[in-house]
Amino acid sequence: MGRLRAAQIPADVSRVSRWESGQHPVPPSATAVYESETGMPPSRLLAVARSLARSSGQGEERACLDQVPPPADDVVDDILERAGRPEARVSGAEWLALAVAVCGFDHFYMPPPTWQQVCDRLVSELARTRGVDHHRRHEACVTLLDHPVAQPHLLRSAGRWLTRRDVQVVTPVVSLLAEVDGPAASDVVLKLLRSSSRRLRAGTLGVVTTKLARGHLDGAAQHELEALCARRLARTTSTSEALSTLDLATHLPESSFDRLLSAMRHTGTRESVLRAREHASLVPVQTARGIGKRVGWAAQLAVVGGSRTTPEPDLMLDRLVQEALFHVHGWRRALAGRTLGASPYADLVADRALQLVEDDNKVVGLRAWGLLGSLGHGGRTHELLERTLAASDPERQREALYALSLSPRPLTHTEAGSLVDLAARATEPDVRYGAVLTLGMTAPRHLDAVGDLDRASQRAVAWWHAAGPVLRDDDTTGAAGSAA
Structure with a gap:
């Protein structure tokens, strides 16, 4: 104090x-x-x-x-000058400072080409950063979306990114549309949800769900989403797809939800949907609370170490762990995970999450991988790689690859070689895509080794070369951490 x-x-x-x-x-x-x-x-x-x-x-x-004081004018001028030069570095903290400065004025004039250049670069960096670097840029983008002058330029940049041929990174950019309430943004996300690209559809579903929960969508859109839920819940789907559909279904208006339930023939599916709606949980509430308490308590005990003093249970920590793992709404899981990641418990909770990834309950295992993606994994990158290679089924392997793609450090030559081998022998397209994505984010110099596996990999490698490598800010990784 x-x-x-x-x-x-x-x-x-x-x-x-x-x-x-x-x-x-x-x-x-x-x-x-x-x-x-x-x-x-x-x-x-x-x-x-x-x-x-x-x-x-x-x-x-x-x-x-x-209440955030805007930076001085000369600081803003310096950030803007560097933002206009592709070779100059702009950190996530500086992007956020610039966004706060812009929103300190009702009108902030820059020539339209300059606005577009700045927004194009910010959106590109949003898609090519992870962890703290990504979170700060995301907040900068969301802040600019609140400004009437900046918003159209930023939305135009997001649209250009999402409509690039063979786009490989979708979710970080399309998530920005959840922050805009208006018919134009709603029309865009619904069009993306109808896209012929499965990757675009999958990346957009969570955004559509968030917009539905926030009341952004009209009756016609709600009817369309009701029909989508009915189709997806009636057929056998992957566990991840089922979980994302549960999220959407629980936010339908009451009349739509009742019709959806009445059309269900599978008792287990009906019980899962009702539980998710009533308790906002992907697993039974007792399971969620039990895991939340065990993980939270283990983290607390690790903090006190050899101390003889037994800590009081931290109910807020337990709740954050529970929500980050099992809250039905993906946005709430992400927010809880981001909050945990900024706490002193982040590494300790990640240790416990790593112990859950092969849990017999597949939902628990998949969500443990998801939490590792939110928290980051510090010095565990090699252990995560070993578990990824040994994952018991393609769906868990895909989630593991996504978590691995968020590594705070580049992969070594040997580690990258293991991913190249995994991509070469993978029979599931999602696993091969995950391996190429992870190479793009953590070892881009090895991308050419997977460029001739099939046409999809060839297009993905070409996209990565055009988009540029992952970025790491100097103030989070040191001066050497600019690109893998």
Whole structure:
């Protein structure tokens, strides 16, 4: 508290307790002090705090979005100048600072070509970053979408990215459309959902679900989504597809949901849909709570180490773990995972998640891989690779590959060679796609080794070469971490 007071931020035990319990939003000036004291990258906590404030929908929390002091004019000019030069670096913290500066004015003039150049670059970097670097750029994009001048340019950039031939990275960019309430954005996501590309359809479904939950879609769209749920739930699907369909079904209007239930013939499916609707959980509530408590308690015990003092159960930690793993709504899972990732428990929870990836309950195993993707995996990259190669079925292997693609470090030559071999022998298209995606994100110099496996791989490699390699900010990985 001494550092907070030294920075002229009102702080006492009661106030800090309310911040930490979530009863009151944390002022942006206080998050900066926390970041400095804990050695976190700039805006690491700020990006999470702004996401939480926005998702709350409550006046006091949302008011925090406007409390971030904009950077000085010369700082903004410097960021803009570098943003206009492709070879110059702009960190995630700087992108967020620029977005905050823009939104400090009702009108922020730049020539349209400059706006478009800046937005094109930001969207491209959003798709080619992971972890902290990605979260800060995502918050910058969402902030700009709130500005009437910036919004059309950013949406145009997102549209151009998503309609590029053979686009390989969809979800980070299409997720921006969930933040825009209007017929144009709704029409775009519905068109993407009808696309002939399975990858575009899969990447868009969660965004459509979020827009449905936020009341962005009209009656005709709701009827279309009801029919989509009925088709997907009536046939045998992959577990991941079934989980995403549950998410969509639980957000249908009551009349649509009732019709969907009445048409179901499979008792187990009906029970799963009802449970998801009533308890917002992908697994039975007792299972979700039990795993949340076990993982949270193990993380707490690891923090105290050899101390003789037994900690009090941290109910907020248990709830975050439970939601990050099993909340029916993908956006809530992502937000809980992002919040956990910014906490002191991140590495410890990741250790426990790694123990769950081969759980006998396939939903638990798949969601454990998903949580590892949200949290990051620090020094566990090689262990994740070994588990990926040894995964028991293609669906788990695909989820493992996605988590591996978020590695905070580039793969070594030997590790990349193992992925090349996996892609060459894979018989499932999704596994081969996952291997190529992971190479693109973690070992782009090895992409050419998979370029002649089939036409899909050839097109994917060409896309990666055109899009550019993964980016890693200097303030999160050191100066050497620019690209794998």
